[in-house]
Amino acid sequence: MIENNSRGAIIFATGMENETISRHFAPQEKGTLIEYVLDSVWTVADELIVVFDHEPKLSTIEAISPFGVKVLTTSKPETALQTICDAFKSAKADHCLLATERAPLLKPNVVLALFENALGHDLAIPKWRDGRIEPFLAVYRKNPFIRLATSLKLSPRATINDQIGAIADRLFAVKYVSVENELKELDPELDSFLEVKDEKSLQKARIKASTRGKRILKRAAKIR
Numbered sequence: 001m002i003e004n005n006s007r008g009a010i011i012f013a014t015g016m017e018n019e020t021i022s023r024h025f026a027p028q029e030k031g032t033l034i035e036y037v038l039d040s041v042w043t044v045a046d047e048l049i050v051v052f053d054h055e056p057k058l059s060t061i062e063a064i065s066p067f068g069v070k071v072l073t074t075s076k077p078e079t080a081l082q083t084i085c086d087a088f089k090s091a092k093a094d095h096c097l098l099a100t101e102r103a104p105l106l107k108p109n110v111v112l113a114l115f116e117n118a119l120g121h122d123l124a125i126p127k128w129r130d131g132r133i134e135p136f137l138a139v140y141r142k143n144p145f146i147r148l149a150t151s152l153k154l155s156p157r158a159t160i161n162d163q164i165g166a167i168a169d170r171l172f173a174v175k176y177v178s179v180e181n182e183l184k185e186l187d188p189e190l191d192s193f194l195e196v197k198d199e200k201s202l203q204k205a206r207i208k209a210s211t212r213g214k215r216i217l218k219r220a221a222k223i224r
Contacts, residue, residue, distance in 0.1 A: 007115050008093035009045035011037055012084060012136070012160070013052045017060055017101040019202060021209045033196060034060070036104035036209065038067045044111045045097060049087045053080045053160070080160045085149040088142050095119075097139050098164070104205055105191035106137070110183055114139040117175045125168060126183060126193070127176040134179075134193065135168040136161065144171055 017034035031039070034050070042048060048069040055073060064071075070090065074083040088096060095118045097111055118124035118139040125138035148167045158166070168174075177183060184190060189208075196202050 005119070006046045006093040007044060008047045008049065008091040008096035008142075009041045009111075010049045010051060010084065010087045010091070010096050010098050011041075011101060012080075012098070013050055013054075013056065013101045015054055016196060017052075018057060019196070021104050021196075021202070021205050031209075032060070032063060033104045034101040035063055037099060037101050037106055038064060038069065040104075040106040040108050041097060041099070041111055042067050044108050044115065045093075047092060049091060049096075051080075051083050051087050053077060053083075077160070078156070081149055081163045084160075084164075085146055088140070088146050088149070091142060094142055095139050096142060096145075098136060100136050102196045103137060103192060103194065104196060105194050105208055107187045107192045109186040110192045113183065113186055114177060117177050120173070121175040122171045122173040123168060124175045124177055126179050128179050133165075133168060133176070135164045137192070138168065140167075140171075141173075144173075 011034065013034055017032055019033050020030050021033055021036055038048060048067055050064060050069045050071050052071065052073040055075060061071065072083050072087055074080055084098070095115060097114065099106065114124045114126070118141065122141040122144040123138060126134040145167060148170055152163070152166060154163060154166060179190065179193070183192070191208055194201065194205055194208070196205050
């Protein structure tokens with residue numbers, strides 16, 4: 001079987017995408033969480049799809065439009081998986097990165113490593129030494145993901161994280177990518193796994209991002 005080696009990226013925005021992460025070097029030089037994620041993946045992925053689990057602000061759409069993204073939205077938490085599944089269906093690529101806007105310091109070389117590990121597999125997923133995996137920072141093969149997402153029966157109270165984790169657990173051809181032994185070589189401080197979930201982690205990300213702030217608009221300008 002000849003694989004389609006194009007790469008897609010699906011970013012799930014959970015409501016924090018409007019948070020500004022960069023320090024304001026100048027009034028026009030700032031970047032939100034989702035812009036940082038898109039800034040990291042656009043050089044690696046051939047197509048970008050953003051799935052919002054709410055109605056995004058017009059300013060958010062305007063900010064991400066230079067990246068050439070396709071936007072899908074859902075207003076109900078219980079339909080989030082279906083909308084993510086729709087994003088996979090609309091993707092031209094056989095393999096798609098699934099990530100969230102909560103990982104703004106994601107490194108392009110980590111994304112590339114996951115895509116390379118995914119070739120010949122249904123899933124390439126980071127795995128920690130203690131056995132933890134990262135279902136929301138992984139590369140999935142499109143058709144197996146869609147098949148499981150449309151057939152999986154879970155509790156109505158299952159969160160989207162639970163649902164994506166259940167899909168990852170049920171895929172067969174899985175390539176586990178060691179965080180400590182493989183990905184740390186590409187990202188020594190493991191910033192790709194810094195999840196912004198509260199004010200403390202947001203502040204930590206802001207400090208780390210201070211050296212990247214000026215790149216956001218320059219990248220967006222190149223995409224135009």
